[in-house]
Amino acid sequence: MTNIKDSKCRQIRAWLHTAVSSRLGSEAGWLQGHVASCPRCRRRLASWGRVNLALSSIKAQPHRLDLLMRANTQAICVLKHSLREAPKAQVLKSILPQPKPLEKYGRYGHSIVNFAACATILILMKVGVFSSMDSFQTQGQKAIKQYYGRQIGQDLADEVFPA
Amino acid sequence: MFGKAVSYGLLWDVAVSDSVAESQRWVLSAMQKHGPELVTVLWRILGNEQDVCDAYQDTFLQLAHFEGGQKPDHVKAYIFRVASNVAISMLRRRMAEKSRLSRPASPVETVSSPVKELDSKYLQEALRRYIAQLPEHLRNVVTLRDLGEMSYAQVGRILGISSATARVYRCKAVQLLAVWMSEEQP
Numbered sequence: 001m002t003n004i005k006d007s008k009c010r011q012i013r014a015w016l017h018t019a020v021s022s023r024l025g026s027e028a029g030w031l032q033g034h035v036a037s038c039p040r041c042r043r044r045l046a047s048w049g050r051v052n053l054a055l056s057s058i059k060a061q062p063h064r065l066d067l068l069m070r071a072n073t074q075a076i077c078v079l080k081h082s083l084r085e086a087p088k089a090q091v092l093k094s095i096l097p098q099p100k101p102l103e104k105y106g107r108y109g110h111s112i113v114n115f116a117a118c119a120t121i122l123i124l125m126k127v128g129v130f131s132s133m134d135s136f137q138t139q140g141q142k143a144i145k146q147y148y149g150r151q152i153g154q155d156l157a158d159e160v161f162p163a
Numbered sequence: 164m165f166g167k168a169v170s171y172g173l174l175w176d177v178a179v180s181d182s183v184a185e186s187q188r189w190v191l192s193a194m195q196k197h198g199p200e201l202v203t204v205l206w207r208i209l210g211n212e213q214d215v216c217d218a219y220q221d222t223f224l225q226l227a228h229f230e231g232g233q234k235p236d237h238v239k240a241y242i243f244r245v246a247s248n249v250a251i252s253m254l255r256r257r258m259a260e261k262s263r264l265s266r267p268a269s270p271v272e273t274v275s276s277p278v279k280e281l282d283s284k285y286l287q288e289a290l291r292r293y294i295a296q297l298p299e300h301l302r303n304v305v306t307l308r309d310l311g312e313m314s315y316a317q318v319g320r321i322l323g324i325s326s327a328t329a330r331v332y333r334c335k336a337v338q339l340l341a342v343w344m345s346e347e348q349p
Contacts, residue, residue: 055309
C-alpha cells in the first residue's frame with residue numbers, strides 16, 4: 001500500500017517538475033519580458049548560460065578511442081599476478097568503447113515503428129476489429145432504412161436504400 | 164623434514180593466493196561493467212588522457228584493497244566516489260602547480276587568432292577549477308549528474324541521499340558556479 005502511494009507521489013512530483021519547468025523555465029515569456037528590463041537578472045541569466053555552455057563544451061570534447069584500453073591496461077598492471085593473467089584481463093586490455101544499445105539501434109527506430117504498426121494492423125484484423133466495424137455499418141444502414149420507412153413510407157425507403 | 168615443510172609452505176602460499184585471486188575476480192567484472200562510464204567521467208573532470216589513466220588505476224587499486232580485498236556492498240557507488248575524489252585531488256594539484264609556475268612571469272594573454280576555440284578551452288578550464296572548489300557534497304552531485312550524465316535517482320543511490328536532495332544540491336552548485344564564473348568575467 002505504502003509502495004503504491006510512494007510511486008504515485010513520485011509520479012506527481014515528476015509531473016509537477018515538468019509543469020513548473022514549462023512555466024518557470026528560462027524560455028517562459030514572462031521571464032524573458034522581465035529579463036529584458038532588469039540588468040541584474042540579465043547578468044544572472046548570462047552567468048547561468050556561461051556555466052551551461054562550459055558544461056556542454058566539456059561534454060562535447062572527445063577523447064581518443066583507445067583511452068579505455070590504455071586505462072584498463074595500466075590498472076590491470078598493478079593488480080595481483082593471477083588477476084593479471086586471467087582471461088578476462090586480456091579481454092579488458094584490448095576492449096574498445098561500445099555505443100549504448102539506444103545509440104546503436106536508434107537509426108532503426110523508424111523501421112521498428114513501421115514494423116510495429118503493420119503488426120498491430122495484422123493483429124487487429126485477426127481479432128476481427130474490421131469485421132465488427134463492418135457489422136456496425138450494416139446495423140447503422142438498417143436503422144436509417146427503418147427510420148425512413150416510418151417517416152416516408154416503406155416503398156420509398158426501399159427505393160432509396162435498395163437491399 | 165625441513166625441505167618438506169618448505170614445500171608444504173609454498174603449496175599453501177600458492178593455494179591461498181589462488182583462492183584470493185579467485186575471490187577477487189569481481190574487480191575485473193567491475194572494470195568491465197563500469198569502466199567505460201568511469202573513463203568518460205574522469206575524462207570530463209580532468210581533460211587529460213594520462214591523468215585519466217592514473218586516476219582510473221588509483222581507483223581500481225583502492226577497490227582491490229578495500230578492507231583487505233573485501234567486495235564493497237555497492238561497487239558502483241564506491242568506484243564513482245573514489246574516482247571523483249582522486250580526480251579532484253589531481254585537478255587541485257595540477258592547478259596549484261600551474262599557478263606556482265605562472266606566478267613569476269604572469270604574462271597577459273592576448274587572444275588573437277581562433278578566438279572561439281581559445282574561449283571554449285578557457286571556459287572548460289575555468290569550470291573545472293570552480294568545480295574543484297565546490298564543497299564536497301555539491302561537487303559530487305555536479306560530477307555525477309552533469310559530467311556523468313546520471314539521473315537524479317542514480318546520483319542519490321550512489322551518494323546515499325534522496326533524489327530530491329540531489330536536485331537541491333545540484334541547483335545550489337550551479338548557482339555557486341554561476342556566481343564564481345560571472346565574477347571572473349572581465
